[in-house]
Amino acid sequence: MSENRNIKVTIQYDGRNYHGWQVQANALTVQQVFQDAVEKITGQRSDVKGCSRTDSGVHANMYVLNFKTASKIPAEKLKLAFNHYLPQDIAVKEICDTDYDFHARYCCTGKEYVYKIWNGNTRNPFLNQLALQYNRTLDETLLNKCASDFLGTHDFSAFCSVGSSVIDNVRTVSSARVVRNGDLVEFYVSADGFLYNMVRIMVGTLLGISEGKIPHDGIKDIINSKDRSYAGITSKPDGLYLNRVFYDNI
Amino acid sequence: MSENRNIKVTIQYDGRNYHGWQVQANALTVQQVFQDAVEKITGQRSDVKGCSRTDSGVHANMYVLNFKTASKIPAEKLKLAFNHYLPQDIAVKEICDTDYDFHARYCCTGKEYVYKIWNGNTRNPFLNQLALQYNRTLDETLLNKCASDFLGTHDFSAFCSVGSSVIDNVRTVSSARVVRNGDLVEFYVSADGFLYNMVRIMVGTLLGISEGKIPHDGIKDIINSKDRSYAGITSKPDGLYLNRVFYDNI
Numbered sequence: 375m376s377e378n379r380n381i382k383v384t385i386q387y388d389g390r391n392y393h394g395w396q397v398q399a400n401a402l403t404v405q406q407v408f409q410d411a412v413e414k415i416t417g418q419r420s421d422v423k424g425c426s427r428t429d430s431g432v433h434a435n436m437y438v439l440n441f442k443t444a445s446k447i448p449a450e451k452l453k454l455a456f457n458h459y460l461p462q463d464i465a466v467k468e469i470c471d472t473d474y475d476f477h478a479r480y481c482c483t484g485k486e487y488v489y490k491i492w493n494g495n496t497r498n499p500f501l502n503q504l505a506l507q508y509n510r511t512l513d514e515t516l517l518n519k520c521a522s523d524f525l526g527t528h529d530f531s532a533f534c535s536v537g538s539s540v541i542d543n544v545r546t547v548s549s550a551r552v553v554r555n556g557d558l559v560e561f562y563v564s565a566d567g568f569l570y571n572m573v574r575i576m577v578g579t580l581l582g583i584s585e586g587k588i589p590h591d592g593i594k595d596i597i598n599s600k601d602r603s604y605a606g607i608t609s610k611p612d613g614l615y616l617n618r619v620f621y622d623n624i
Numbered sequence: 625m626s627e628n629r630n631i632k633v634t635i636q637y638d639g640r641n642y643h644g645w646q647v648q649a650n651a652l653t654v655q656q657v658f659q660d661a662v663e664k665i666t667g668q669r670s671d672v673k674g675c676s677r678t679d680s681g682v683h684a685n686m687y688v689l690n691f692k693t694a695s696k697i698p699a700e701k702l703k704l705a706f707n708h709y710l711p712q713d714i715a716v717k718e719i720c721d722t723d724y725d726f727h728a729r730y731c732c733t734g735k736e737y738v739y740k741i742w743n744g745n746t747r748n749p750f751l752n753q754l755a756l757q758y759n760r761t762l763d764e765t766l767l768n769k770c771a772s773d774f775l776g777t778h779d780f781s782a783f784c785s786v787g788s789s790v791i792d793n794v795r796t797v798s799s800a801r802v803v804r805n806g807d808l809v810e811f812y813v814s815a816d817g818f819l820y821n822m823v824r825i826m827v828g829t830l831l832g833i834s835e836g837k838i839p840h841d842g843i844k845d846i847i848n849s850k851d852r853s854y855a856g857i858t859s860k861p862d863g864l865y866l867n868r869v870f871y872d873n874i
Contacts (some may be wrong), residue, residue: 388749433750453746462752467745496703497718499638502712504750582636 377420377442379451382472388463389433389611390503395424404428404464411459414453416445425478425619426485429571431503431611435488436467436617440478452499484548484620486564487573490613494557505558506613512559516590517580518552521561523593524576525550531600533576535608543569543600552580562617564588571608578606600623627670627692631702632722638713639683639861640753645674654678654714660687661709665702666695675728675869679821681753681861685738688869690728718753734798734870736814737823740863744807755808756827756863760835762809767830768802771811773843774826774837775800781850783826784819785858793819793850802830812867821858829857 387410393401397409405422413419420441428434447455449469456466490505492498497507527546534543549564561577579596582588588596588606598602635658643651647659655672663669670691678684697705699719706716740755742748747757777796783794799814811827829846832838838846838856846854 386749388752457746462747465747465749465751496707497712497715499636499713499715500754502638 377418377444378474379443379445380440380472380474380476381443381449382440382470382476382478383456383466384468385434385437385439386465386467387434387437388427388504388613389431391461391463393430394432395426395428395437398448400431401429404437405439407464411456412441412443414459415455416443416447418445423478425482426616428616429574429611429614432614432616433504434616436618438478438614438621440472440476441454442474459595461476481621482619483622484564484566485616486549486569486618486620487568488615488617489561489563489573489577489609490615491559491561491577492557493554493559498557501613506577506610510585512554512584514552514554514559516585517559517561520580520583520593521550521563521576523591523597528597529600530569530572530597532596532602532605533572534573534602535569535571536602540569541581545569545572550576564618573614574608574611575602575605577609577613580606580614581609582606609623627694628724629693629695630690630722630724630726631693631699632688632690632720632728633706634718634725635684635687635689636715636717637684637687638754639678639681641711641713643680644682645676645687647691651680651854654687655689657704657714658703661706662691662693664709665705666693666697668693668695673728675732676866678866679824679861679864682864682866683754684866686868687866688723688728688732688871690726692724694732710857727822729731731871732869734801734814734816735818735866735874736812736868736870737818738865739811739813739823739827739859741809741811741827741866743809748807753862756860758831762804762834764802764804764809766840767809767811767834770830770833770840770843771802771813771826773802773841773847774813778847779850780819780822781830782846782852782855783822784852785821785825786852787820790819795819795822800826814868823864824858824861825852825855827859827863830856831859832856 392404395404395406422441425438453469477597492501492505493512524547531543547565631707642654645654647655659672672691675688703719742755742757743762774797781793795815797815
């Protein structure tokens with residue numbers, strides 16, 4: 375049987391139980407769980423391509439993947455089958471036949487992440503590992519202003535964890551804003567791509583500004599330094615969600 | 625040491641890991657966990673009184689308890705200590721010294737519950753066991769109108785699970801409304817007290833109306849019948865939250 379169909383799947387998942395997306399030996403990952411479901415449903419083991427590696431404990435409001443298959447099961451039935459076989463913390467939101475050349479990672483033209491901070495006096499038991507629980511004062515107006523210094527095309531080496539194998543650290547940030555909704559403070563950032571731990575270091579830097587460890591106008595200097603040691607800490611994965619994934623023409 | 629202080633505590637908890645409030649042999653309960661924390665912090669085992677028994681898997685946005693102690697630790701330090709020792713799915717929101725006669729259950733004059741229904745096309749992985757996941761059409765305007773038939777003072781025997789030992793089944797419902805916020809439909813109900821499984825049977829009845837199994841104007845007849853078999857099913861505990869607890873003068 376030739377794998378003549380290319381299936382594009384949009385999922386949403388709570389990452390608390392997973393060691394990120396990518397298959398690992400001896401650790402449960404979303405890719406592993408999804409590939410197992412594909413095999414159960416289609417009878418074939420397909421190689422599932424994801425739009426992004428996500429770290430252990432990171433969540434996704436929207437995550438796109440694709441796989442090729444010879445299965446003749448219609449897309450709408452595949453959706454029902456996946457939602458039946460997948461665990462409750464992963465949901466298939468949309469599934470469709472797409473161009474044979476579509477690749478969830480290589481065709482991706484941009485992504486938006488959101489980092490959620492619970493800024494109440496006491497922790498929110500319903501957001502355990504679903505938000506950073508942080509009870510020091512946060513001035514969202516100040517942080518929103520500072521976040522605008524991330525905008526534009528820059529070498530973001532200062533916002534990349536050591537150990538990354540990526541060579542070109544230039545990325546274009548098209549949107550970066552901090553909003554408050556009651557006790558929930560959210561940092562939204564969109565770019566054509568993200569370096570390893572980039573959003574978590576951006577958040578650590580904003581918290582460093584809030585705590586007076588980094589000057590209000592420090593982000594531009596940190597970017598220019600290209601030196602990881604000048605940026606803030608890598609904040610916990612708890613609050614990080616891949617929020618949107620962009621493709622051209624689809 | 626005489627237990628000369630009466631401590632009132634307002635907590636919030638995610639009930640997924642607990643077999644309800646009340647201590648049970650061989651099952652983890654919120655009361656058990658709280659009593660263990662009291663003993664760890666004060667060095668004394670106190671009898672902790674809760675405002676309500678809640679079923680296994682039910683949550684609380686607000687739950688009030690009290691305990692008597694000889695401890696001299698100030699209330700604000702107790703709050704920090706409890707939030708340190710309690711698991712992440714329970715949070716102490718408020719703690720204060722109260723009248724020696726205050727009893728969380730006997731002094732309670734009313735409660736509000738909310739039942740959350742995720743009414744999206746596909747499940748919400750972040751609300752697993754935190755809402756009823758229900759994908760059939762719900763008309764919140766119709767259901768809100770029907771819910772108003774719960775208002776007033778009635779014998780709610782038809783909305784009480786068999787096996788309850790309560791003798792007087794008359795309760796006064798002061799508020800009952802259905803609201804939609806996007807894909808989330810919520811049923812809010814306040815009363816001076818609730819019978820065993822009363823809110824879950826009310827919700828099962830509203831869903832029965834929505835599914836055409838019970839007529840739109842059926843709630844009054846069901847109340848009048850005093851017969852459990854005429855009401856809808858007992859809906860799952862997943863979506864149920866004790867939302868507010870009322871006391872006179874405090």
